[in-house]
Amino acid sequence: MSTAGxxxxxxxEWLKVEGDEALMGLTDYAQHELGDIVFVxxxxxxxxxxxxxxxATVESxxxxxxxxxxxxxxxxxxxxxxxxxxxxxxxxxxGEGWLVKLKLADVAEIDNLMxxxxxxxxxxx
Amino acid sequence: xRANHVVACVFGWKGQALSVETGVxxxxxxxxxxxxxxxxVDFAGYAMPIQYRGxxxxxxxxxxxxxLFDVSHMGEFFLSGSSALESLERITTNRxxxxxDGRVQYSAMCYETGGFIDDLLVYRLGDSYMLxxxxxxxAKDLDWVTSHLLPGTEFRDASDxxxxxxLQGPRSEDVLAAVxxxxxxxxxxxxxxxxxxxxxxxxxxxxxxxxxxxFEIYCKPEDAATIWDALLDGGVPLDVEPVGLGCRDxxxxxxxxxxYGNDIDDSRxxxxxxxxxxxxxxxxxxxxxxxxxxxxxxxxxxxxxxFELEGRGVPRHGxxxxxxxxxxxGVTSGTFSPSLERGIGMGYLAVGVHGPLEIGVRNRRLxxxxxxxxxxKEGSVRRA
Numbered sequence: 001m002s003t004a005g006x007x008x009x010x011x012x013e014w015l016k017v018e019g020d021e022a023l024m025g026l027t028d029y030a031q032h033e034l035g036d037i038v039f040v041x042x043x044x045x046x047x048x049x050x051x052x053x054x055x056a057t058v059e060s061x062x063x064x065x066x067x068x069x070x071x072x073x074x075x076x077x078x079x080x081x082x083x084x085x086x087x088x089x090x091x092x093x094x095g096e097g098w099l100v101k102l103k104l105a106d107v108a109e110i111d112n113l114m115x116x117x118x119x120x121x122x123x124x125x
Numbered sequence: 126x127r128a129n130h131v132v133a134c135v136f137g138w139k140g141q142a143l144s145v146e147t148g149v150x151x152x153x154x155x156x157x158x159x160x161x162x163x164x165x166v167d168f169a170g171y172a173m174p175i176q177y178r179g180x181x182x183x184x185x186x187x188x189x190x191x192x193l194f195d196v197s198h199m200g201e202f203f204l205s206g207s208s209a210l211e212s213l214e215r216i217t218t219n220r221x222x223x224x225x226d227g228r229v230q231y232s233a234m235c236y237e238t239g240g241f242i243d244d245l246l247v248y249r250l251g252d253s254y255m256l257x258x259x260x261x262x263x264a265k266d267l268d269w270v271t272s273h274l275l276p277g278t279e280f281r282d283a284s285d286x287x288x289x290x291x292l293q294g295p296r297s298e299d300v301l302a303a304v305x306x307x308x309x310x311x312x313x314x315x316x317x318x319x320x321x322x323x324x325x326x327x328x329x330x331x332x333x334x335x336x337x338x339x340f341e342i343y344c345k346p347e348d349a350a351t352i353w354d355a356l357l358d359g360g361v362p363l364d365v366e367p368v369g370l371g372c373r374d375x376x377x378x379x380x381x382x383x384x385y386g387n388d389i390d391d392s393r394x395x396x397x398x399x400x401x402x403x404x405x406x407x408x409x410x411x412x413x414x415x416x417x418x419x420x421x422x423x424x425x426x427x428x429x430x431x432f433e434l435e436g437r438g439v440p441r442h443g444x445x446x447x448x449x450x451x452x453x454x455g456v457t458s459g460t461f462s463p464s465l466e467r468g469i470g471m472g473y474l475a476v477g478v479h480g481p482l483e484i485g486v487r488n489r490r491l492x493x494x495x496x497x498x499x500x501x502k503e504g505s506v507r508r509a
Contacts, residue, residue: 036181038461061180
């Protein structure tokens with residue numbers, strides 16, 4: 001899946017903006033580094049977060065990782081498929097492996113994030 | 126995302142991050158791991174493959190067909206000479222005198238305090254004995270063994286001249302047959318024999334750390350790649366692939382096998398660790414015997430147990446074991462079990478506590494129940 005048009009954080013989260021809402025998830029680079037993901041702990045709908053707050057926890061066989069919110073907002077939907085199929089993050093990180101849908105508190109915060117080219121350079125550096 | 130890696134410290138990609146300059150040693154099969162796209166880490170000073178395709182995939186492969194492990198980082202010591210057996214009986218817990226030629230036994234070395242120095246395999250090969258020790262303890266073990274030998278015992282460290290490939294899985298016999306080494310099928314569990322594998326001389330034993338049938342193949346480093354390649358080629362119709370240290374840990378934990386550094390260390394004795402079956406108090410004196418006897422007489426205060434999480438979550442080393450709101454123990458090994466599809470772990474629990482238990486996982490308390498080991502009971506491993 002093309003990553004053009006997505007925004008990225010240095011901590012390997014992606015954001016896909018749709019109006020004043022956005023889907024977010026972990027990048028392909030992140031899922032590859034984590035290995036087989038076995039459990040995902042997602043926030044409850046209605047939770048509000050600031051940029052950089054811990055939004056979710058992703059557990060692989062060998063490690064536990066915190067996932068940070070790229071922007072401030074409110075959790076309006078979580079990906080229920082990840083309960084039975086956490087490996088969707090491994091197989092389709094930008095598609096079916098999405099984690100949370102946020103209602104953005106401030107759309108302008110997107111400007112603080114990286115483009116896909118900038119993120120790619122970041123992971124290679 | 127920030128990952129808190131439980132295993133090792135340096136993650137490299139295709140070998141680029143690890144080089145001789147960093148002091149990390151490569152085994153004879155390093156190039157094969159790089160070519161197979163392995164994720165390579167620094168493990169006890171060796172560049173070792175943690176995984177190739179994924180830990181869960183590799184774990185399931187070993188349980189269903191067969192996988193190949195490079196475990197050349199382990200240490201091999203030889204004891205020979207007129208007092209070799211006597212020296213060995215003094216420094217190990219199991220009864221080495223029971224070994225006939227070609228027999229192997231699981232054993233341990235302890236300090237005077239009864240605390241573990243290492244767990245190991247002891248092979249009797251003619252009039253010599255081969256000790257196979259953990260890579261992380263090699264220097265410590267060498268120091269200990271050599272300073273406790275009786276006059277008349279010769280010692281040789283053969284680690285650098287020995288590569289070790291572990292073929293593990295229910296199809297292991299078929300893989301050996303596919304490379305013309307089918308005669309090893311007649312080896313009994315925990316027996317060893319010399320012979321040829323893929324035209325190279327090897328010592329093969331029916332041993333392993335996975336709970337599946339399998340063979341551990343000791344050879345010269347210069348022959349390792351030939352044997353590795355032949356087993357993989359011959360194993361193509363049998364679905365054999367290289368598998369890494371990541372699944373080695375999930376496989377052994379499913380069997381309840383101890384890992385030095387996690388479940389056993391110098392602060393634990395064989396009595397607490399449930400390893401009295403390799404501790405032959407009746408064989409006579411050995412280093413650590415008095416302390417172990419004293420501890421058993423006084424009564425154990427903690428014992429190593431196995432537990433499963435009832436819901437979601439994975440227990441990890443260091444998590445608290447809680448009963449009735451009180452911490453009553455600690456997790457020494459924990460993982461997600463690919464076979465059981467739940468979190469499993471081992472840890473030391475106060476004697477007399479039976480449950481219900483909780484495991485303190487980060488800021489939550491997850492329900493757990495004690496289970497008898499092994500967690501996984503369908504393994505193809507041969508019983509003695």
